[in-house]
Amino acid sequence: MKKNKDYIGIDFGNCYSKVSIWKNNEVLLVPNPQGNYSTPNYLSFTENGILFGEQAKSEALKNPENTIFDIKRIIGRRYDDPILQKNIKYWPFTIIEGNFKRPRIVITTPGYKKNYYPEQILAIMLFKLKIYAEQWTGMNINNAVISIPSCFSHNQRKAILDSGAIAKIKAISLITRNTLNAIYFKYLNALKTSTNALFIHIGACSYSISTIIMKGKTIETKNSTGSFDIGGQVLTETLMKDCIEDFKNNYEYDLTNDKISLIKLRNACENAKKILSTSFETFIDIKDLHQGIDYKKPITREMFEAMNNDFFHLINTSILKALAYFEVNSRSIGEIFLTGATGRIPELIKMLHRVFRTNINLSLEKDYVGAIGLGVYGGKLSSELNNLSGSQYFDVSSYSIGSEGDNGEMAKFIKKNKIMPIRKTFTLTTSQDNQRKIKINLYEKTAQLIKDCNYIGTFTIYGIPLGAKGEPKIIITIDIDINGILKLYAEDRRYGNFYILSIKSWIGALSFTEIEIYHNQIFYMLAKDLEKSIIYNEVKSFMNYIENLERILDDNKDQSDYEDIKMECKREKEWIAENKFIGYGNTIIRFDKFKTRYRFLMVKNK
Secondary structure, eight states: OEEOOOEEEEEEOSSEEEEEEEETTEEEEEOOTTSOSOEEOOEEEETTEEEETHHHHHHTTTSGGGEEOOGGGTTTOOTTOHHHHHHHTTOSSEEEEOGGGOEEEEEOSTTTOEEEOHHHHHHHHHHHHHHHHHHHHTEEOOEEEEEEOTTOOHHHHHHHHHHHHHTTOOEEEEEEHHHHHHHHHHHHOOOOSOEEEEEEEEOSSOEEEEEEEEETTEEEEEEEEEESSOSHHHHHHHHHHHHHHHHHHHHSOOGGGOHHHHHHHHHHHHHHHHHTTTOSEEEEEEEEEETTEEEEEEEEHHHHHHHTHHHHHHHHHHHHHHHHHHTOOGGGOSEEEEESGGGGOHHHHHHHHHHHOSOOBOTTOSTTHHHHHHHHHHHHHSSSOOTTTTOEEEOBOSSOEEEEOGGGBEEEEEOSSOBSSEEEEEEEOOSSTTOOOEEEEEEEOSSSBGGGSEEEEEEEEOOOOOOOTTOOOEEEEEEEOTTSOEEEEEEETTTTEEEEEOOBOTTOOOOHHHHHHHHHHHHHHHHHHHHHHHHHHHHHHHHHHHHHHHHHHHHOSOGGGGHHHHHHHHHHHHHHHHHTTSOHHHHHHHHHHHHHHHHHHHHHTO
């Protein structure tokens, strides 16, 4: 396979993924094996192998406890995260607590029975998408640009990078969705004058709002904020709650106890939500929702908006707070864009009209906007000479970084909305005589009090030379790279000591060794899948051969001459049923022997 230095773009949404690549001065969308440009982010562990995408989604009703979705809502979170705990009861698969309070996903399928970290699940998905791109382009793909919500935390970003490393994607660049929306807009429109735009993105599981300046070949994000627990899935789950309560009142059964019922209900509610964006009424209509009970419930747009009033109010309040924080108003904004599948809901559009009292640009609501933006960004990063030369895209840090200060509030080291990469230095000293170490807990500011903020991890400086308190002067340098990942360095200038500090995180950030182990496990599983696929095809040929032979025997007038052969056909079928995954070699040898014995009959009756 031909090697290249191109970057593929992976627009990894909560529900679907799309892959793109920059070739010959244009963005090309990469189809999956079914010929579609959108691939459902479902992974199913079955006895026949690991299924991904459309096949996995169709498997969910038959194998709900071993079919994983919503991985983006799990990765980078602690097991005791309130948002994760709220979502768990709506998922048919099981999540347990692992080391460092990390969530682990329980798989019970024979051959894959194990508790997996979310990074391992995401790595398999990324690996499959990478393979799609390699098969379509005929090139070996090593580099990728991956979309993330602007509100992704440090630990969520690190988890994405670790998953990519497990999937053997060597160079990974993360970029936020609103920046991608701006890149797409610039790709279609050559802007000669400076445009100050406001981008509001409401996806399946996140909401973000950003002010972005677009001028010439430069796109610079000035401010960005958002939330990872506000999105379209909230609307779906509110509708699910209403149906669960309705079913319980009518049939005295709690559907949250039935995994298959939850899958059916989720699919129906998701579909109803989409229909209500263009229609005023629809039905939740599910055959055999539970134990033969058919469930049908009318839902009007008015009912849907009323039950989700808290959601719309939350979005409205968040936008007003963001505008106040950004110190902007509608008069200082040249263009207002609303993007994301959830942004198509009529009540949201009306609400934004009331807030801004101007037209909202909906031209970027198409499903492939993020993928094309990624393709353009990947083209800039690739070694290919193209018309993107000179383009500059600047993203900003999502959160302020600091440690605990006075009154339980944050002492900020780095303020949010600074263009990445970032470097900041400050001085630490000792608070006691002969103190040998300094320990600092790092947080991302998501609330006023430090106890409610995102804990990133702890760094410790050991081996400080003895001295009076306040005498040591330790210079701390914090680097935040272009992907939003922290690195720390410390220097004791009295003695010339230099330390590269590792952050001991609650999430137990994966080591190089762990990444290699998980990659080898995935490679082994997928290799076994390939072997199973080859065996399956050989078994199918074997069965077809036996069935053709049986038809020949049945058509023969003198049945008694072939009773022994019929019995042998029966024995071979039984052997296949019991040993179909015993191994390719055993199957092919047995098939060859069988064909050799009865080839004369097949030839005779051609």
